Amino acid sequence: MSFKVKSFGIEIRPMKTMRELHEFDAMVNQFVAENGVKRIISVSDSATTDDKGETIGLVRVVAYED
Known part of the structure; x- marks a missing residue:
């Protein structure tokens, strides 16, 4: 059993x-x-966020079992 991490961005x-x-x-x-x-x-x-503190994107990190 091993664990992996995958990142997504939008x-x-x-x-x-x-x-x-x-x-x-x-x-x-x-x-x-x-x-x-x-x-x-x-x-x-x-x-x-940008330099004004406004949200410009999301990053989602998923940790899962392989």
Whole structure:
């Protein structure tokens, strides 16, 4: 048994956030399905910001059992 970590990122634009979040979830779910991931240990989201402190993206880290 081994553990792996996969990171995903997405840019977020004003007025399109809900669509982008659905696409982001679909991207992560597709990775899980295509790679036969059976057990996810943790999922963590973190916002990225610009120099004004405005959210411009998200990073999602998924730790899973191989």
